[in-house]
Amino acid sequence: MTTGEQTDLSSPRSARATARWGPWLAGFAVAVIIGHHVGTIFGPLGKLGYGTEWQDWIDLLTPYAVLGCALAALVAAGATRRSWVIATLGGIAYVQGHGIHLAANSVSNALGKEQPVYLWDEVVGHYLWYGGLFAIVAALVLTLVDRPVTSAWRWPLAVLFGLTGATNGIEGQTALFSLVVAIGFAVWGWRRRSGVLLASYGVTALLIAGWGIYWQGFPEFSELGWI
Secondary structure: OOOOOOOOOOHHHHHHHHHHHHHHHHHHHHHHHHHHHHHHHHHHHHHOOOEOOOOHHOOOOOOOHHHHHHHOOOOOOOOOOOHHHHHHHHHHHHHHHHHHHHHHHHHHHHOOOOOOOOOOOHHHHHHHHHHHHHHHHHHHHHHHHOOOOOOOHHHHHHHHHHHHHHHHHHHHOOHHHHHHHHHHHHHHHOOOHHHHHHHHHHHHHHHHHHHHHHHHHOOOOOOOOOO
């Protein structure tokens, strides 16, 4: 089956195909939701030693979990060469951006956000990291957009994934970049009647746009003392 084909929801073949890639797609969403909030979730665990914190070491797992699940979903779904090229380029950017972010963020936790730490963490690292994620999502969408996602968990995961995109864009200082991409994905979901894609990035777009309108700008949560 290739992208663009209509799928019979009652077909045993369709159910078996979804059973192969569905759990990996859900795993990808969970990995992003948790992995992109490592500092918030695991920050309270505190310091571990050598000037590092528990969150630094836990964050080492993020690219393995995110990329592992995404690539497994593409394999299970029989992705096309185009999807693999996009996923490969996105994966390289994602890993490089995450690595830059992790290293610079760990240094900033110990020494502060002076230059060039700020440049590598908040600017270069985040744009590469999130840009790579968007490319990976694009590869997944190209492969799966016309295939049904029937799991009962699809809507909660879609909303949480969208929320993650919004919090990353705002706290990661990539709000406008994330907003433009989110609108593009939401329109893609609407045109292809993909409720999950529309819900995910519709949430991202609405939250970032609403935040910008309310504050007349995009202040970070940390600037407001929320985290």
